[in-house]
Amino acid sequence: MNTKAVFLTILISITIFGVVVAQNNLSQMLYDQYPQFKENEIIEKRFSHEELMDVLEKIHKSDLIKIVNAGHSIEEREIKLIRIGTGQINVLAWSQMHGDESTATMALLDLIKFFASDNTEFSDVRNLITEKVSFYFIPMLNPDGTENFTRRNDMDIDINRDALRLQFPESQILKAVQDSLKPAFAFNLHDQSTRYTVGNSYKAATISFLAPAFNYKKDINDVRENAMKLIAYLKKELDHFIPGHIAKYSDDFEPRAFGDNFVKWGSSLILIESGGWKNNYEKQFLRKINFIALVSGLYSIASGSYNNESIEDYNAIPENKEKLFDLLLRNVTVFNNGKEYLIDIGINQNEEGTSDSRDFYFDGVIEDVGDLSTFYGYDEIDCKGMKLEQAKIYPETFKNIDDLKAIDIPKKILSKGYSFVKVDSINTEDKFTLLPVNIIENNSDIKMEFKLDEPANFILTENDELIFTCVNGFLYDVRSQKNYIKNGRIFK
Numbered sequence: 001m002n003t004k005a006v007f008l009t010i011l012i013s014i015t016i017f018g019v020v021v022a023q024n025n026l027s028q029m030l031y032d033q034y035p036q037f038k039e040n041e042i043i044e045k046r047f048s049h050e051e052l053m054d055v056l057e058k059i060h061k062s063d064l065i066k067i068v069n070a071g072h073s074i075e076e077r078e079i080k081l082i083r084i085g086t087g088q089i090n091v092l093a094w095s096q097m098h099g100d101e102s103t104a105t106m107a108l109l110d111l112i113k114f115f116a117s118d119n120t121e122f123s124d125v126r127n128l129i130t131e132k133v134s135f136y137f138i139p140m141l142n143p144d145g146t147e148n149f150t151r152r153n154d155m156d157i158d159i160n161r162d163a164l165r166l167q168f169p170e171s172q173i174l175k176a177v178q179d180s181l182k183p184a185f186a187f188n189l190h191d192q193s194t195r196y197t198v199g200n201s202y203k204a205a206t207i208s209f210l211a212p213a214f215n216y217k218k219d220i221n222d223v224r225e226n227a228m229k230l231i232a233y234l235k236k237e238l239d240h241f242i243p244g245h246i247a248k249y250s251d252d253f254e255p256r257a258f259g260d261n262f263v264k265w266g267s268s269l270i271l272i273e274s275g276g277w278k279n280n281y282e283k284q285f286l287r288k289i290n291f292i293a294l295v296s297g298l299y300s301i302a303s304g305s306y307n308n309e310s311i312e313d314y315n316a317i318p319e320n321k322e323k324l325f326d327l328l329l330r331n332v333t334v335f336n337n338g339k340e341y342l343i344d345i346g347i348n349q350n351e352e353g354t355s356d357s358r359d360f361y362f363d364g365v366i367e368d369v370g371d372l373s374t375f376y377g378y379d380e381i382d383c384k385g386m387k388l389e390q391a392k393i394y395p396e397t398f399k400n401i402d403d404l405k406a407i408d409i410p411k412k413i414l415s416k417g418y419s420f421v422k423v424d425s426i427n428t429e430d431k432f433t434l435l436p437v438n439i440i441e442n443n444s445d446i447k448m449e450f451k452l453d454e455p456a457n458f459i460l461t462e463n464d465e466l467i468f469t470c471v472n473g474f475l476y477d478v479r480s481q482k483n484y485i486k487n488g489r490i491f492k
């Protein structure tokens with residue numbers, strides 16, 4: 001090796017070393033300094049297309065950040081395509097092809113703010129990405145679905161099953177963008193069920209990745225391998241913040257889905273599914289994790305560092321399993337015809353949209369009963385020695401809901417074991433109340449029995465002492481007087 005070669009080797013080593021060091025710090029720096037990049041115009045997951053357009057309108061456009069109209073949805077809502085950077089490597093991302101999966105859309109807004117920022121600590125990162133990469137993204141591919149916060153588009157079509165027929169404008173837009181860019185990498189951004197776990201562990205699958213298959217044999221070509229390597233890299237980066245909470249989505253080939261077809265069309269596609277995180281109903285923590293994944297993913301693409309990763313690390317990521325309830329009560333004693341039985345009770349607190357779709361309430365249901373020892377709960381209680389009894393109605397009838405507001409409900413009603421109150425008349429169309437009790441109209445014939453798939457209302461006693469009052473799948477703890485009830489239901 002001559003002197004020049006030695007010098008070059010040293011220079012290359014320093015450069016590579018420099019990149020590696022920067023990368024190790026990058027995700028932590030993004031995590032620590034995230035508040036300055038968060039787009040605070042949108043801070044709840046149910047926002048409208050109009051609100052998104054308002055935010056995009058206010059963004060300062062430059063040579064670096066460009067926004068164009070990519071087309072329209074069935075109901076004529078504009079679908080925007082944004083470009084950041086001017087590099088040779090095209091990368092494409094899209095979010096909210098399912099209208100009720102908005103976590104990544106919020107993260108993409110944060111990403112715009114990151115690239116528009118003049119924080120000099122991140123200059124090298126921003127410069128490297130914008131010089132090497134042209135990052136295109138469609139935030140909210142399905143604005144009509146978003147309007148009602150539903151998965152499908154205005155004609156009840158799942159856009160993610162229209163990649164072959166391309167019948168609908170939303171699918172046609174995505175395919176046209178793919179055709180014109182031929183992106184080297186692509187990010188398909190979704191939300192998944194909050195009840196998936198990482199393999200058989202008790203930990204929620206907070207983020208699940210997938211490098212989709214492009215055929216039934218699940219072959220691995222260079223295109224898919226690069227996606228696997230980038231995922232292996234992202235898994236390491238995110239593990240610091242959500243240790244043990246990263247899983248892999250099923251890689252069964254779906255010929256009609258966009259992700260699988262993108263791989264066929266030559267793009268290394270990374271599916272990111274945002275799942276559950278305890279008490280993170282508005283998904284703001286997952287939004288932050290998505291932001292870190294996207295920025296560090298782009299940095300790895302720009303620097304080429306994903307090439308150092310192995311597909312073994314990708315393969316080692318456990319798969320999603322559906323093993324979580326929102327509330328799991330273990331070892332409850334129930335009586336039937338004088339006989340005693342031991343059961344576990346799995347309760348799910350399902351989110352239901354309000355009439356304008358901009359907010360939600362909880363509908364607590366008994367999801368499963370029996371031996372649930374192989375399952376877990378976001379909240380779990382060992383009810384050994386506790387006996388299940390039917391829910392009860394408070395003996396006094398109130399005139400209307402307003403009258404109830406003057407009552408200390410935990411003290412007067414919940415601590416006495418009542419899950420329901422009766423009122424003479426209900427003058428609202430709402431199906432829920434923010435009061436911590438269920439309300440029924442006086443002449444209603446609602447059934448209150450403890451039953452599978454029915455509303456979760458009952459009490460638990462121990463040696464004839466009341467321990468818990470369950471209202472709409474949430475508990476009031478009589479001994480500590482702690483109230484965990486998010487809302488009651490209104491039954492007419």
Ligand SMILES: [Zn+2]
Pocket residue numbers: 098101190191
């Ligand atoms: Zn989805």
